[in-house]
Amino acid sequence: MKLFSAKAVATTAVMMVGSSAMAAECIAPANPGGGWDFTCRQVGKLLYDLGEVDQPVQITNMAGAGGGLAFAHTVAERSDDAELIVAASSATTTRLAQQAYGDATADQVRWVGAIGADPGVIVVAADSPMQNLDDMVEAIKADPGSVAFAGGSAAGGFDHMKPLMVLQSGGFSDITSVKYIGVDGGADAITQTVGGFTQAMTGDMSEIVGFLESGEVRALAVLTEERVPGFEDIPTAMEQGYDVVAVNWRGFYVPKDISDEDFAMWADKIQAVADSDEWAEVRQANGLAPFTKVGPDFQNWVDQVIADTEELSREIGVIE
Amino acid sequence: MEILSNLALGFSIALSPYTLMLAVLGCFIGTIVGALPGLGPSNGVAILIPITFTMGLDATAALVLLTAVYYGAMYGGRISSILLNIPGDEPALMTTLDGYPMAKNGRPGQALVISGFASFWGALFATVMLALVAPALSRVAYQFGPAEYFALYLLAFSTLGGIASNNQAKAAFASCVGLGISVIGLDNFSGLPRMTGGNLHLMDGVDFLVAIVGLFAVSEVFFFIEKHGKGGAVGVKLNKFRVPWGEIWSTRWTQLRCGVVGFIAGVLPGAGASLGSFLTYMMEKNIAGPEGKFGTGVPKGVAAPEAGNNSAAGGALVPMLTLGVPGSGTTAVLLAVLMTLNITPGPTLFTDRPEVVWGLIASLLIANFVLLAMNVPLVRIFVKVLSVPPALLLPGVTMVSFVGIYSLTGGYFDLLLMILFGIMGYVFRKMDIPTVPVILGILLGSNMEDALRRAMVLSDGEWTYLFSSPIAIGLWIFAVAGFIAPVYFRNKIRKPQAVTD
Numbered sequence: 001m002k003l004f005s006a007k008a009v010a011t012t013a014v015m016m017v018g019s020s021a022m023a024a025e026c027i028a029p030a031n032p033g034g035g036w037d038f039t040c041r042q043v044g045k046l047l048y049d050l051g052e053v054d055q056p057v058q059i060t061n062m063a064g065a066g067g068g069l070a071f072a073h074t075v076a077e078r079s080d081d082a083e084l085i086v087a088a089s090s091a092t093t094t095r096l097a098q099q100a101y102g103d104a105t106a107d108q109v110r111w112v113g114a115i116g117a118d119p120g121v122i123v124v125a126a127d128s129p130m131q132n133l134d135d136m137v138e139a140i141k142a143d144p145g146s147v148a149f150a151g152g153s154a155a156g157g158f159d160h161m162k163p164l165m166v167l168q169s170g171g172f173s174d175i176t177s178v179k180y181i182g183v184d185g186g187a188d189a190i191t192q193t194v195g196g197f198t199q200a201m202t203g204d205m206s207e208i209v210g211f212l213e214s215g216e217v218r219a220l221a222v223l224t225e226e227r228v229p230g231f232e233d234i235p236t237a238m239e240q241g242y243d244v245v246a247v248n249w250r251g252f253y254v255p256k257d258i259s260d261e262d263f264a265m266w267a268d269k270i271q272a273v274a275d276s277d278e279w280a281e282v283r284q285a286n287g288l289a290p291f292t293k294v295g296p297d298f299q300n301w302v303d304q305v306i307a308d309t310e311e312l313s314r315e316i317g318v319i320e
Numbered sequence: 321m322e323i324l325s326n327l328a329l330g331f332s333i334a335l336s337p338y339t340l341m342l343a344v345l346g347c348f349i350g351t352i353v354g355a356l357p358g359l360g361p362s363n364g365v366a367i368l369i370p371i372t373f374t375m376g377l378d379a380t381a382a383l384v385l386l387t388a389v390y391y392g393a394m395y396g397g398r399i400s401s402i403l404l405n406i407p408g409d410e411p412a413l414m415t416t417l418d419g420y421p422m423a424k425n426g427r428p429g430q431a432l433v434i435s436g437f438a439s440f441w442g443a444l445f446a447t448v449m450l451a452l453v454a455p456a457l458s459r460v461a462y463q464f465g466p467a468e469y470f471a472l473y474l475l476a477f478s479t480l481g482g483i484a485s486n487n488q489a490k491a492a493f494a495s496c497v498g499l500g501i502s503v504i505g506l507d508n509f510s511g512l513p514r515m516t517g518g519n520l521h522l523m524d525g526v527d528f529l530v531a532i533v534g535l536f537a538v539s540e541v542f543f544f545i546e547k548h549g550k551g552g553a554v555g556v557k558l559n560k561f562r563v564p565w566g567e568i569w570s571t572r573w574t575q576l577r578c579g580v581v582g583f584i585a586g587v588l589p590g591a592g593a594s595l596g597s598f599l600t601y602m603m604e605k606n607i608a609g610p611e612g613k614f615g616t617g618v619p620k621g622v623a624a625p626e627a628g629n630n631s632a633a634g635g636a637l638v639p640m641l642t643l644g645v646p647g648s649g650t651t652a653v654l655l656a657v658l659m660t661l662n663i664t665p666g667p668t669l670f671t672d673r674p675e676v677v678w679g680l681i682a683s684l685l686i687a688n689f690v691l692l693a694m695n696v697p698l699v700r701i702f703v704k705v706l707s708v709p710p711a712l713l714l715p716g717v718t719m720v721s722f723v724g725i726y727s728l729t730g731g732y733f734d735l736l737l738m739i740l741f742g743i744m745g746y747v748f749r750k751m752d753i754p755t756v757p758v759i760l761g762i763l764l765g766s767n768m769e770d771a772l773r774r775a776m777v778l779s780d781g782e783w784t785y786l787f788s789s790p791i792a793i794g795l796w797i798f799a800v801a802g803f804i805a806p807v808y809f810r811n812k813i814r815k816p817q818a819v820t821d
Contacts, residue, residue, distance in 0.1 A: 180777070
């Protein structure tokens with residue numbers, strides 16, 4: 001316990017001396033351990049290591065409502081706090097598009113930048129008869145119940161969307177008949193698939209890396225425009241004739257009412273982290289592909305993603 | 321003999337003076353964190369993550385520190401269970417059942433020492449098993465689909481009736497209350513909020529820690545107020561004691577069995593230490609029968625859950641390391657630490673990063689011995705907590721409860737909820753309704769519901785799917801037997817204990 005108080009005193013002292021310096025805070029809208037926490041901790045550390053901020057970035061875990069609590073907190077209580085960034089990902093925009101955060105909408109914050117992306121993948125157990133997306137789509141066309149998917153997000157979530165987008169692109173329209181179960185994370189989904197309880201797993205590249213190496217699963221497709229560096233033997237969906245790109249980006253939003261200068265400053269800092277060699281190392285080690293969009297560019301991209309998600313969610317009946 | 325060379329590698333990493341110091345430090349901090357109600361192992365590890373970064377620890381050193389905290393917290397959880405009837409963390413819940421009566425009988429020191437040895441044995445067994453069979457055991461997870469998980473949870477619930485009360489109907493009622501509370505929050509399948517009244521704070525449901533602290537600690541304070549401070553329930557007397565070697569020896573088979581069962585419970589992803597302590601206590605209670613006097617403060621009743629939950633804590637590392645599937649909340653946090661250290665747990669970790677795995681295993685072994693050495697002599701200090709008069713202790717408990725719960729979400733909403741649970745606990749205890757099933761309902765209810773609904777999705781609503789594998793059928797048989805048996809035996813068994821103080 002002494003250790004804590006010593007640290008606390010030290011931190012307070014530093015903060016008092018350097019009160020003019022910026023004390024940046026990153027909110028991870030989840031408990032320690034998830035992707036948002038990872039984003040805050042890694043980027044927060046690099047922001048400091050690269051000298052982009054003068055003091056270590058304070059990480060606040062604010063779990064609740066799948067990110068909704070942190071979103072509501074940012075909108076209601078921190079709307080002009082220029083020293084705050086909040087970790088976000090595809091899950092954030094998916095939930096916003098599906099009105100899962102109550103009345104909150106994506107335009108209540110500013111989307112400042114993405115620093116990497118976890119490519120979407122569809123995998124099967126190593127002994128599965130399905131060899132490519134065509135096999136999968138044909139099997140589902142013949143009997144929609146014959147292929148059940150497991151994924152780490154709830155029904156209607158991003159993992160659920162991925163196979164549905166592929167199926168739609170393959171001309172299968174009765175997407176509500178496709179079986180999907182949401183389990184506790186990608187590794188659990190793989191366990192269910194390898195165990196034969198489901199026939200395919202939908203998730204992110206980072207979730208399957210270890211299992212790919214051990215040869216227990218086989219990736220049918222990666223949902224990116226180009227093959228992912230380091231995983232060149234996995235074909236993209238586009239190569240197989242399915243025009244689907246789905247990546248789980250990792251990035252940040254900031255409060256709505258900060259000045260344009262502050263917004264641009266954060267965009268630059270995030271760009272600096274994204275360009276660093278240190279980030280490239282962390283990114284690769286965690287199965288993330290390069291995906292950098294900052295400032296207005298990212299804002300526009302998010303707007304488009306949300307519009308698309310709304311449309312698909314309506315089709316599968318998640319929202320009216 | 322490969323394992324010996326592996327262990328040698330591990331010890332060569334873990335036995336440097338610096339890492340040893342970290343292990344001792346971690347054990348000490350962990351024990352305190354575990355003993356504080358509301359602060360569990362996952363909080364303890366989470367709090368220390370930033371410190372490992374600021375200290376500039378390398379991967380192995382950081383892991384040694386954090387796993388020492390983890391094991392330390394598992395040890396520490398029992399202290400407040402036994403002395404205050406408030407579980408320091410969720411897996412220590414079952415330890416209150418016999419630990420607190422034992423302390424009230426004037427034997428708090430014995431209870432702490434016996435449970436300390438049981439913890440040691442459970443953790444040691446699990447660590448050795450982790451080293452021996454981790455790669456092979458990780459396959460067990462592949463045998464558990466939704467139907468099997470549902471049956472597993474059903475087993476837990478159907479045997480609940482017998483554990484906590486003289487009256488199975490009251491226990492069943494309490495379970496239903498817990499299950500009812502567990503449906504609050506986002507529905508995992510439609511993503512729609514249920515029973516939240518539009519309140520964002522309820523979107524994730526009710527945190528079991530809020531319920532635990534409210535039902536146990538806050539209601540205790542209400543009772544104290546009612547009695548005007550006379551003879552508060554925590555006023556446990558400390559007698560002189562010697563290490564009860566005889567009693568420890570008498571629980572040897574209990575410890576052995578519970579170590580095995582706890583380990584298996586820990587290996588199952590999502591089951592974790594709570595289920596481990598629960599299953600082992602139930603098993604020992606059934607084995608001992610009415611003569612065992614479980615619930616009145618018997619050594620076996622203290623040893624069983626502690627051997628079980630510490631063994632499960634080690635077991636939970638198996639799926640975390642080998643599959644990247646955390647078996648408990650704390651291993652989920654440890655998983656996050658590994659990821660930030662650029663170590664990706666998974667089936668290949670044992671071959672790719674042997675120094676990490678074996679360094680970890682060696683440091684777990686070291687931490688375990690450090691904890692035993694630390695816990696047995698220090699029992700006197702922990703028991704001293706009790707000589708603090710209730711008029712001081714209970715406000716202290718209240719303060720720690722409030723701070724602990726506030727630190728969960730940093731909002732006042734959970735504090736209000738905690739007080740509501742305190743009132744509920746007070747009313748229930750007045751009516752002799754056990755509160756443990758409420759908490760287990762909150763804890764396991766949503767998992768059970770998810771398992772059932774996944775099974776129904778996969779089978780197109782065909783209920784026979786629930787009995788589609790030998791494992792599932794076996795679990796169902798145990799569940800049904802566990803529910804029916806006490807009804808027939810109730811006349812013969814005068815269940816002596818009451819959890820509700």
